[in-house]
């Protein structure tokens with residue numbers, strides 16, 4: 487299956503939750519009978535209260551037959567090591583910036599890491615519906631920021647999408663309002679490279695851990711080589727150099743807002 491893995495970088499309140507919510511609705515993740523509230527990404531009450539989105543939440547969307555995995559990144563540098571691990575899941579980044587405030591210093595750290603890792607950026611200038619916003623100046627500021635972070639020519643040639651996540655539209659031109667977010671989804675599909683998975687024996691980079699009362703410890707990661715299936719014997723490489731023999735008990739892939747059981751995977755996956 488055709489896949490795009492993108493990490494979203496945004497300063498708090500620039501509209502990440504609202505945008506992902508619109509992406510989820512545009513890609514009809516929900517079955518007809520499911521009731522949907524707003525702001526799905528912030529499904530944790532505490533988080534809602536604080537207005538921040540927690541670490542490494544993955545949402546998987548299907549647009550025109552292509553699976554778009556969105557990977558949340560912490561918006562600031564307090565999570566040093568976490569940032570790099572999370573970015574390892576992605577082949578591109580979506581830098582979301584408020585059209586009024588412009589890029590904020592707090593996102594610089596994560597963006598710098600993404601640039602150093604060679605990820606392709608797409609810039610989304612959000613909230614162009616705000617009075618007195620300056621999308622063109624903000625675009626200029628983002629360019630300058632990336633230039634100062636030593637972005638390559640290809641990275642500096644980033645596509646820019648403008649719009650209002652709140653009003654549910656995105657466009658290549660902020661003066662030309664649309665009635666959907668297809669411009670952004672098309673831009674992701676066209677500009678973010680497909681993940682490369684090498685042939686050979688399995689190599690999976692674990693980027694985070696999860697836990698379920700039913701199945702126990704869950705490793706979440708990305709396959710860089712080979713593929714996975716339930717029952718497969720594996721070697722778990724520990725930080726201290728020890729190698730532990732194990733076996734994949736169950737295999738899941740991200741699908742919409744959930745994980746679903748899978749038989750074989752070359753994707754962003756979770757194993758026990």
Ligand code: GDP
Nearest residue numbers: 497498499500501502503504612613650651652
């Ligand atoms: P997050 O912290 O980046 O996840 O930001 P949220 O999605 O929670 O949005 C923060 C605030 O900005 C909320 O009050 C949103 O309603 C508002 N907001 C999000 N997108 C837009 C937009 O396109 N235009 C305007 N005017 N407000 C927006």
